[in-house]
Amino acid sequence: MASTTTTRPRPGPDRPKAGVSAHRRGLRPDRTREGLAGYIFLSPWLLGLMGITAIPMLMSLYLSFTDYDILSTWSEIEWVGLANYRRMFGDDPSYWHAVQVTATFALIAVPLKLAAALGVALLLNRERRGVGLFRGLFYLPSLLGGSVALAIVWLNIFNRDGAFNGFLGLFGIEGEPWANDPDWALETLMVLAIWQFGAPMVIFLAGLKQVPTELYEAASVDGAGPVRKFLSITLPMLSPVIFFNLVLETINGFQGFTSAFVLSGGTGGPVDSTLMYTLNLYIKGFTDYEMGYASAMAWVFLVFIGVITVVLFSTGRFWVHYSDGDDNS
Amino acid sequence: MHPALHPRRRFLRVVTAALIALPLALAGCGGDDDSSSDSDGPVELSIFWWGGDARAKLTEDALALYTKKHPNVTFKKTWQANQGYFDKLATLTAGNDAPDIFQIDDNFLTEYASRGATLDLTKYRESGKLDVSKFPESLWKYGEVDGKLAGLAFGENTQGLVYNRTKLQAANVPEPTTGMSWEAFISWAEQAGTATKVAGTQDPSADYKAFWVWLRQQGKDLYKGTDLGFTKDDVQKWFELWKGARDRKVTPSADIIHEGNATDITKQLVVTNKALTSWVWVNQMPELAKNTKDSLGVIAYPGDPSAQWARASMYFSVFRGSKHKDVAVDVINFLANDPEAGKLLGTERGLPSNLDTRKSVAEAVTDPNMKLSIQVETDLGTKFGKAPQVPPKGHSTVRSELIKAAESAQYGRATPAAAAEAFFNAAKAAIK
Numbered sequence: 001m002a003s004t005t006t007t008r009p010r011p012g013p014d015r016p017k018a019g020v021s022a023h024r025r026g027l028r029p030d031r032t033r034e035g036l037a038g039y040i041f042l043s044p045w046l047l048g049l050m051g052i053t054a055i056p057m058l059m060s061l062y063l064s065f066t067d068y069d070i071l072s073t074w075s076e077i078e079w080v081g082l083a084n085y086r087r088m089f090g091d092d093p094s095y096w097h098a099v100q101v102t103a104t105f106a107l108i109a110v111p112l113k114l115a116a117a118l119g120v121a122l123l124l125n126r127e128r129r130g131v132g133l134f135r136g137l138f139y140l141p142s143l144l145g146g147s148v149a150l151a152i153v154w155l156n157i158f159n160r161d162g163a164f165n166g167f168l169g170l171f172g173i174e175g176e177p178w179a180n181d182p183d184w185a186l187e188t189l190m191v192l193a194i195w196q197f198g199a200p201m202v203i204f205l206a207g208l209k210q211v212p213t214e215l216y217e218a219a220s221v222d223g224a225g226p227v228r229k230f231l232s233i234t235l236p237m238l239s240p241v242i243f244f245n246l247v248l249e250t251i252n253g254f255q256g257f258t259s260a261f262v263l264s265g266g267t268g269g270p271v272d273s274t275l276m277y278t279l280n281l282y283i284k285g286f287t288d289y290e291m292g293y294a295s296a297m298a299w300v301f302l303v304f305i306g307v308i309t310v311v312l313f314s315t316g317r318f319w320v321h322y323s324d325g326d327d328n329s
Numbered sequence: 330m331h332p333a334l335h336p337r338r339r340f341l342r343v344v345t346a347a348l349i350a351l352p353l354a355l356a357g358c359g360g361d362d363d364s365s366s367d368s369d370g371p372v373e374l375s376i377f378w379w380g381g382d383a384r385a386k387l388t389e390d391a392l393a394l395y396t397k398k399h400p401n402v403t404f405k406k407t408w409q410a411n412q413g414y415f416d417k418l419a420t421l422t423a424g425n426d427a428p429d430i431f432q433i434d435d436n437f438l439t440e441y442a443s444r445g446a447t448l449d450l451t452k453y454r455e456s457g458k459l460d461v462s463k464f465p466e467s468l469w470k471y472g473e474v475d476g477k478l479a480g481l482a483f484g485e486n487t488q489g490l491v492y493n494r495t496k497l498q499a500a501n502v503p504e505p506t507t508g509m510s511w512e513a514f515i516s517w518a519e520q521a522g523t524a525t526k527v528a529g530t531q532d533p534s535a536d537y538k539a540f541w542v543w544l545r546q547q548g549k550d551l552y553k554g555t556d557l558g559f560t561k562d563d564v565q566k567w568f569e570l571w572k573g574a575r576d577r578k579v580t581p582s583a584d585i586i587h588e589g590n591a592t593d594i595t596k597q598l599v600v601t602n603k604a605l606t607s608w609v610w611v612n613q614m615p616e617l618a619k620n621t622k623d624s625l626g627v628i629a630y631p632g633d634p635s636a637q638w639a640r641a642s643m644y645f646s647v648f649r650g651s652k653h654k655d656v657a658v659d660v661i662n663f664l665a666n667d668p669e670a671g672k673l674l675g676t677e678r679g680l681p682s683n684l685d686t687r688k689s690v691a692e693a694v695t696d697p698n699m700k701l702s703i704q705v706e707t708d709l710g711t712k713f714g715k716a717p718q719v720p721p722k723g724h725s726t727v728r729s730e731l732i733k734a735a736e737s738a739q740y741g742r743a744t745p746a747a748a749a750e751a752f753f754n755a756a757k758a759a760i761k
Contacts, residue, residue, distance in 0.1 A: 070423040071444040160584055177584035182740050265412065267729060270587045271737045286416045288726045288759075289440060291423070 064296035069289040084296035098280035106253035109190040117197040121204035142198030151262035182273040200245040207241030239320045375405040378432035379414035391670040429651040434643045442479030448647040450478040463683045471641045480644025484679025489611035495623035500524040507629040514631035518579045528581035530606040531598045534571040535735035545636035561753040568745035583739040612679040614702040638716040642679030726759035
């Protein structure tokens, strides 16, 4: 951007003409000035990045080696080396419990959510009357996102006297107190996450629209049935979109916080059954006042998410097909 | 240079200067310039408390009265429910942006005081600017941590067992009485539960204050200095006592107990009609009564009532970084000692700390539930034992660990022995 504007000839006596020698004479101060202006126009974003993301992140990296308890002043913070990290890996059963809860949640909820999203997208990928309305309706839960209100509603649907048990009662089934039962609370959260499949569904829909219809026509001519078409055309053609959704939803799944927080009243209960990683981190930082330890947990989490993402990308080579070169080059 | 460039260059210069000056200005904000000597200049104090609508109304009225008497002082008032209050307060404190005056209780006082987040009020007390001469001595001293006066006790209360009188009367069951043994109480609850078809009592095994009273009746305590005041066996006995009650169906099912373990007043089982009794603080009676149509009664926890004590229901503390410390202290002094303010505030935060105010409020009160809570507390006041020390650092973690362990026993995931062991170890780690 900056280079194109400087080379464009402009009026004005001290403006460089579009020649090499003129360039040499006039460019340097001009470029500095332009550069400065560029940085100034960039500054709202840059300040935001530094102030809200980069500096706090670096601070938390520093704090993860300290005993910071958030109530003390900065001068009272003591460097404790790797003690926080050692405690996490050696001396904190609740940490590993939270890891286990989070992994269970992500490993079950993410594939099911993607399957639901793909299934509904396939159903809605037909030109029927009113299909737009259904797309909107299925997307609606995702608009509510990680909202607190939704989690509260969920808690009321899935408690002992909730609507869900009322529904089961119609068939003479006596339900569990789902959200308040340590055996079922995490599953209740999973269902909530799966139900919000709208965002990946919309992306799947867009992906499905991109699959060239000639492929299906050719397959029909060859006598392929719907299952064969799905397996040999839809899935491979959709694999980049599946990959994209998988990466995003996996990261989202590991970071689940709001619904667990609301459902358990901020405790991860009953009996730690909904103690998601981020919730455990929050409790350590803000309830137990161990912000140094919580910072260390956050950094291990960041590295872990990074590793998961890299692993996903490296597997992508084997099953993601990019149909480059033919129609949309 | 070319004159046409001047405006732009000037603009750049201004912006650059602003960018350099901004961090300096921000740094200046953090500075602790105590301009409290300037007592006539306009002062805006921020004040933060937890509580319900009723408390908000009373407190706002009392603060308005202060502004009326000191027109230069205005207030930025923030209040919210108890849940999440301390998370927010901690965050504000971390940002050195805590309110000038904040409400706090003994669950957190040591956490804040030991880290110097609260202003030491000792010199104000000694100079009489903070007047505690009309307070019971044990009450204001319950605000001392490591010899520093970290908070001004604002209201006195004690543990109260609240029961649903309407349901008991309808089923012709006698009301429970103060001084019943724990066994007798559980038997009473069993009988009352059968007669009313409502679970006899909330299971208090996750409730630190019930556990605490019970411990004191065994000659133990929750804390002894910076150590635990009980053994693993004590916890196990406590959990077994309530396992026995659960086996006799005296308590509701584990998920209902779990609902009642929330601190929210509106979720207490005695007002959600899922149990006949709930384990609360006496001053919560009027607020509980607002959440049910039934008439409520309140007594001491079972066992010897002398195990209970006059607890400071909460405190007002001044933030160490307040820019108007003297004015802030004057405000809490006013709220605690001014007769008119006392009349406005009533007993909503507990019995007024100032005994003169307490007397006049008790005489003037009309709300029957408030009247009852005053009466019960005054009656118990003659039997109170010595107050324990303010809980040490890590107390809030001890509380949540007790809930976790007790619930694991309630849901049948652990035996009382295993749950006791888990709690004991976690509690020991939390306060070390």
